[in-house]
Amino acid sequence: MKIIGTGAYVPSTTISNDDLSKFVDTNDEWISTRTGIRSRHISSGENTSDFAVEAAKKAMAAANVTAEDIDFVIVATFTPDQFTPTVASMVQHRLGIPQAMSFDLNAACSGFVYGLTIANGLMQTGHIKCGLLIGAETISKVTDWSDRNTCILFGDGAGAVVLQQTEDSAFLQAECKAIPDVDASLSAGGVPITNPLFKEEPKDLFIKMAGQEVFKFATKTVTASITRVLEATDLTKDEVDYFVCHQANSRIIQKVAKNLSLPEERFFVNLTNLGNTSAASIPMALDEMVQNDMLKPGMKLVLVGFGAGLTWGASLIEWR
Numbered sequence: 172m173k174i175i176g177t178g179a180y181v182p183s184t185t186i187s188n189d190d191l192s193k194f195v196d197t198n199d200e201w202i203s204t205r206t207g208i209r210s211r212h213i214s215s216g217e218n219t220s221d222f223a224v225e226a227a228k229k230a231m232a233a234a235n236v237t238a239e240d241i242d243f244v245i246v247a248t249f250t251p252d253q254f255t256p257t258v259a260s261m262v263q264h265r266l267g268i269p270q271a272m273s274f275d276l277n278a279a280c281s282g283f284v285y286g287l288t289i290a291n292g293l294m295q296t297g298h299i300k301c302g303l304l305i306g307a308e309t310i311s312k313v314t315d316w317s318d319r320n321t322c323i324l325f326g327d328g329a330g331a332v333v334l335q336q337t338e339d340s341a342f343l344q345a346e347c348k349a350i351p352d353v354d355a356s357l358s359a360g361g362v363p364i365t366n367p368l369f370k371e372e373p374k375d376l377f378i379k380m381a382g383q384e385v386f387k388f389a390t391k392t393v394t395a396s397i398t399r400v401l402e403a404t405d406l407t408k409d410e411v412d413y414f415v416c417h418q419a420n421s422r423i424i425q426k427v428a429k430n431l432s433l434p435e436e437r438f439f440v441n442l443t444n445l446g447n448t449s450a451a452s453i454p455m456a457l458d459e460m461v462q463n464d465m466l467k468p469g470m471k472l473v474l475v476g477f478g479a480g481l482t483w484g485a486s487l488i489e490w491r
Contacts (some may be wrong), residue, residue, distance in 0.1 A: 172203070173489075174341070176233035178332075178455065179221050179226050179329065179451075181329055186211055187209065191322065195318075195322060197323060202323045205422065206420050208323065208422065212327055222451075223258055226454070227331045230331040233461075236333055238266050239282075243272040243290070244263045244274075245290060248306070248472070249308070256298070257457070258275050258307060259272050268276050278376075278484075279478035280419065284485065288345050291340070293438075303391055305332075306484050308327060313377055313378055320382060325449070326446030328445065329451050330447055333408060343489060346400055349482040350481050354381070355379070356381040356481070358378065359479070389420075390418065390426040390430065392483045395426070396483055399477060413472050414474060415456050415457065417453060417475065418453075419452075422440065439456055
């Protein structure tokens with residue numbers, strides 16, 4: 172399996188740190204020094220499926236494939252338009268893909284790397300030749316805009332890749348793991364149970380996060396995951412051209428680089444004007460790297476996600 176096309180899409184409306192300071196007690200310096208984020212793109216009416224469709228169109232154009240070539244559509248998201256039909260089904264319909272396996276995947280911010288592992292397994296069956304893997308989120312709809320600890324972090328958008336089956340796979344090694352988040356350090360609520368037999372109090376749908384606990388979890392698991400994936404191959408960390416982490420917080424990425432005794436320049440960062448876009452962040456980063464001509468055939472990349480669940484995963488790939 173290899174990536175043959177990338178695409179990304181963000182809504183046109185942006186909210187800067189200065190804009191946030193008008194309705195929550197914060198300022199640009201406080202946010203940027205703690206997170207590396209200065210602005211984020213926010214939906215003004217578009218939903219997750221809209222972002223996913225636009226990113227997918229760009230990825231398919233870059234890969235020079237048509238709707239008839241697509242055998243699966245996987246959308247990684249924790250902010251779907253609705254329970255069902257899935258975002259993947261909506262994307263399939265709007266792109267005119269005649270018949271395909273389509274489903275949504277919710278592993279929060281780890282969704283894209285989970286999706287890569289699943290897609291690789293599908294392609295190993297021999298019946299799947301080409302597919303779409305999309306990370307798409309409208310996090311603004313589950314953000315408490317009065318909570319300065321969380322509203323400063325998140326943005327909306329989508330990234331997509333077209334994957335193609337190959338005899339000599341560019342998907343070199345991976346791991347996807349989770350541990351139960353018994354303390355609810357990172358969560359978003361759901362619909363309450365309401366039926367003739369039981370009525371539950373309405374739940375808070377907004378994202379809740381214990382920042383310090385998430386920081387400790389992320390820096391520990393990401394460092395260990397990268398190490399294990401490399402140990403399972405003949406490659407060393409010095410042979411990896413870029414580490415592409417989920418773009419949650421610049422301090423997390425800096426800490427991981429320090430833990431691995433690697434220069435920060437080896438870690439791609441683009442969260443400054445995007446914020447944390449959850450499952451969309453890694454494919455959006457890949458597309459930006461492609462657009463900036465940073466990726467050459469033969470380069471080795473480690474893609475690393477981490478998020479609610481608590482989930483994490485790493486994929487070692489070769490760029491083809």
